[in-house]
Amino acid sequence: MNQNSMDSFYITTPIYYVNAEPHIGHAYTTIVADVIARFYRLSGFDSFFLTGTDEHGNKVVEAAEKSGETVKAYVDRISKTFKETWPKLNIKNDYFVRTTDKNHQDTVSEILSEVYAKGDIYFSEYEGKYCIGCERFYTDTELLQGNCPIHKSEPRLIKEENYFFRMSNYQDWLIDHIDKHPDFIRPERYRNEVIAFLKDPLEDLCISRPKKRLSWGIPLHFDENYVTYVWFDALINYISANGYPEGEQFKKFWPVAQHIIAKDILKPHGIYWPCMLKAAGIEPYQHLNVHGYWNMRTGKMSKSLGNIVQPLDLAAKYGLDAFRYFLLRDMVFGLDSDFSEESLVRRLNADLANDLGNLVSRSMAMTVKYLDGSLFAPGKLEEADIGLREAALKVVEDYKGMMKAFAFNKALIVIWELIGRANKYIDIMKPWVLAKSDRERLGTVLHTITEVIKMVSVLLWPFMPQTAEKIQHQLGLDRSGLELTLDSLKEWGKTKQVRPISKGPALFPRVKVEEGRPAVLSDNVELP
Ligand SMILES: [Zn+2]
Numbered sequence: 222m223n224q225n226s227m228d229s230f231y232i233t234t235p236i237y238y239v240n241a242e243p244h245i246g247h248a249y250t251t252i253v254a255d256v257i258a259r260f261y262r263l264s265g266f267d268s269f270f271l272t273g274t275d276e277h278g279n280k281v282v283e284a285a286e287k288s289g290e291t292v293k294a295y296v297d298r299i300s301k302t303f304k305e306t307w308p309k310l311n312i313k314n315d316y317f318v319r320t321t322d323k324n325h326q327d328t329v330s331e332i333l334s335e336v337y338a339k340g341d342i343y344f345s346e347y348e349g350k351y352c353i354g355c356e357r358f359y360t361d362t363e364l365l366q367g368n369c370p371i372h373k374s375e376p377r378l379i380k381e382e383n384y385f386f387r388m389s390n391y392q393d394w395l396i397d398h399i400d401k402h403p404d405f406i407r408p409e410r411y412r413n414e415v416i417a418f419l420k421d422p423l424e425d426l427c428i429s430r431p432k433k434r435l436s437w438g439i440p441l442h443f444d445e446n447y448v449t450y451v452w453f454d455a456l457i458n459y460i461s462a463n464g465y466p467e468g469e470q471f472k473k474f475w476p477v478a479q480h481i482i483a484k485d486i487l488k489p490h491g492i493y494w495p496c497m498l499k500a501a502g503i504e505p506y507q508h509l510n511v512h513g514y515w516n517m518r519t520g521k522m523s524k525s526l527g528n529i530v531q532p533l534d535l536a537a538k539y540g541l542d543a544f545r546y547f548l549l550r551d552m553v554f555g556l557d558s559d560f561s562e563e564s565l566v567r568r569l570n571a572d573l574a575n576d577l578g579n580l581v582s583r584s585m586a587m588t589v590k591y592l593d594g595s596l597f598a599p600g601k602l603e604e605a606d607i608g609l610r611e612a613a614l615k616v617v618e619d620y621k622g623m624m625k626a627f628a629f630n631k632a633l634i635v636i637w638e639l640i641g642r643a644n645k646y647i648d649i650m651k652p653w654v655l656a657k658s659d660r661e662r663l664g665t666v667l668h669t670i671t672e673v674i675k676m677v678s679v680l681l682w683p684f685m686p687q688t689a690e691k692i693q694h695q696l697g698l699d700r701s702g703l704e705l706t707l708d709s710l711k712e713w714g715k716t717k718q719v720r721p722i723s724k725g726p727a728l729f730p731r732v733k734v735e736e737g738r739p740a741v742l743s744d745n746v747e748l749p
Contacts, residue, residue: 230261231474239299248532259683275320318462328461350376408555513557542685572731594721696712
């Protein structure tokens with residue numbers, strides 16, 4: 222790794238297919254990318270976060286026809302919906318790529334030229350079972366009772382002449398690469414899935430579609446009767462967006478590239494993409510991070526199956542940070558998870574309103590009441606203070622490792638253990654008693670508590686930036702948000718207070734549950 226890439230971090234989401242509007246699956250993937258990008262920024266890395274839209278292929282043409290628009294007008298409209306959704310979820314991507322961008326199309330042609338010139342693309346006839354929904358051929362063993370495993374519909378038998386990429390040439394290289402880089406694909410279950418797939422001979426990849434069947438795509442410059450297969454087109458976004466081959470951004474970020482995907486697109490990302498890169502003479506990405514599905518009641522959540530949850534509706538109803546917290550806390554990255562509004566409300570009430578909200582609210586209230594909001598230098602630390610400080614410093618270290626491993630739920634669990642410990646510390650220290658008996662000790666205890674709350678706010682910033690900054694504002698600190706780096710947490714008690722500590726409204730108003738259904742309370746519940 223060269224000096225330039227030491228302090229860089231590059232994360233991508235898949236580019237989303239524009240045959241439907243953003244749903245909770247898209248929101249989850251993109252929020253995860255935002256959380257990990259914020260974490261690396263907080264760690265002092267120069268971070269690049271890419272998302273975008275995938276706009277070619279049959280499904281897009283069909284969707285445009287259905288909505289009575291030209292294909293161009295349709296892709297512009299849906300792409301805009303995605304682009305405008307992310308800022309509303311406080312997602313800060315650095316770039317938004319579209320596969321209809323000229324720059325992207327040029328890069329696809331360039332990569333195709335290189336691979337073609339190398340002799341890794343050939344012309345041949347193929348007959349196979351083709352799922353229009355997936356836009357790919359299926360082998361019999363991949364089908365479930367003859368149906369596409371994702372769309373549950375019978376694929377069509379198609380026979381046609383096409384161009385093929387000699388993916389089989391790269392099978393041995395890929396097996397070896399995965400063997401030498403055990404966390405190339407993670408979590409391990411997906412690595413194992415790819416390894417199992419590579420036990421059988423790899424078939425060459427059909428990379429073209431005849432224009433007579435599909436005209437909405439990037440033309441093959443070596444045969445005008447064909448356009449590029451959507452996957453070969455789409456995957457290249459990860460390098461076209463930052464200026465392959467000579468762009469500074471490409472040179473800086475590609476060596477540390479990490480992708481996030483849902484498990485349904487493991488094969489294109491775990492197999493096609495590394496082989497394509499290798500064939501084009503480009504180093505493979507560093508990590509492929511694969512997550513599971515959010516299940517409603519049955520099957521995968523997507524528009525074609527009819528159970529869609531509008532992310533913005535939930536964020537508006539319960540607050541953006543509660544929504545972000547729920548998604549990251551409830552799903553074990555890599556596994557499937559059940560989504561319900563009820564479990565979101567349960568988390569909101571127990572973890573956010575009760576544990577976190579209570580800690581912040583009562584600590585601020587006591588500091589205002591007993592010290593007029595102004596802390597003073599702590600006296601000699603007692604065992605309980607040191608115990609809490611050491612626990613907090615250990616959480617910071619544990620958190621870093623868990624975040625780097627995409628174990629977001631574990632990172633949140635250790636933060637909540639610290640919150641629980643801080644709440645218990647208050648119960649045992651009883652500042653309301655100390656206020657009458659020992660002012661110096663009171664100052665030390667409140668100093669220790671506010672220091673822990675500051676730490677919690679920094680650790681929470683990637684997940685809940687608004688809440689973290691609200692807490693930091695109440696603490697009257699000289700820095701907030703990204704200015705309070707993870708490094709700054711090593712200096713216990715060194716952050717300057719530039720304003721008195723103040724009380725704010727409850728961070729998370731409790732949601733009242735009536736007859737099993739959540740109803741939002743309009744008044745903020747003041748905690749003791
Ligand atoms: Zn399908």
